[in-house]
Amino acid sequence: MKIAPSILSADFANLLQDVKEIEEDADLLHIDVMDGHFVPNITIGSVVVKALRQYTSLPFDVHLMIENPDLYIEDFVKAGADIITVHQEACVHLHRTIQRIKGHEVKAGVALNPATPLETLKYILEYVDLVLVMTVNPGFGGQKFIDSMLKKIKELDEMRKEMNLSFEIEVDGGINIKNIKQVVEAGADIIVAGSAIFESPDPSSTIKEFREAVGT
Ligand SMILES: O=C(CO)[C@@H](O)[C@H](O)COP(=O)(O)O
Ligand SMILES: [Fe+2]
Numbered sequence: 001m002k003i004a005p006s007i008l009s010a011d012f013a014n015l016l017q018d019v020k021e022i023e024e025d026a027d028l029l030h031i032d033v034m035d036g037h038f039v040p041n042i043t044i045g046s047v048v049v050k051a052l053r054q055y056t057s058l059p060f061d062v063h064l065m066i067e068n069p070d071l072y073i074e075d076f077v078k079a080g081a082d083i084i085t086v087h088q089e090a091c092v093h094l095h096r097t098i099q100r101i102k103g104h105e106v107k108a109g110v111a112l113n114p115a116t117p118l119e120t121l122k123y124i125l126e127y128v129d130l131v132l133v134m135t136v137n138p139g140f141g142g143q144k145f146i147d148s149m150l151k152k153i154k155e156l157d158e159m160r161k162e163m164n165l166s167f168e169i170e171v172d173g174g175i176n177i178k179n180i181k182q183v184v185e186a187g188a189d190i191i192v193a194g195s196a197i198f199e200s201p202d203p204s205s206t207i208k209e210f211r212e213a214v215g216t
């Protein structure tokens with residue numbers, strides 16, 4: 001299991017300090033990019049990713065919650081993204097968008113909102129490196145995990161086995177020390193957590209507790 005702290009819940013006035021605090025314990029840094037159109041919130045853009053890139057070697061896991069992601073892929077690649085994930089709901093030509101990301105030699109992911117069926121990914125799964133299952137409606141940190149998403153993670157894991165594919169399953173939203181084990185048992189490989197890590201008194205110990213809770 002990999003842990004990807006989401007900087008959405010970090011202190012933006014002390015962003016580097018917060019990243020440094022989790023650097024040794026985290027596997028990836030999850031960066032939520034929101035445009036105020038696809039989701040009702042505006043967060044950070046490629047300039048912030050580029051600024052952070054100079055100070056950490058953690059792989060950057062960029063979650064684009066934006067319309068027309070094709071227009072910005074190159075900017076995020078140049079800024080230092082290692083994984084770029086786009087939403088199925090935001091891409092009219094998803095296959096083209098995934099190929100565009102992979103053409104830059106970074107990993108390509110596709111994200112699904114809670115209400116979007118897995119079946120919409122049937123013909124794209126063989127091309128992606130990662131599927132991000134949203135377990136809250138995207139836009140904000142600190143929301144409650146939607147329980148029915150456990151079934152979705154399990155079904156995706158089954159599809160992966162049946163299709164003999166090796167994409168990673170990433171899960172994002174409302175994950176904490178109480179539900180992490182269930183999420184991993186359902187089939188998740190990468191756990192994103194924002195508020196549970198950055199709003200805890202000791203973010204680095206919280207990551208260690210997450211690993212202990214899962215038994216890894
Ligand atoms: O993409 C998103 C929200 O849209 C997430 O990455 C959040 O940042 C997760 O925050 P928590 O639910 O863990 O507080
Ligand atoms: Fe995210």
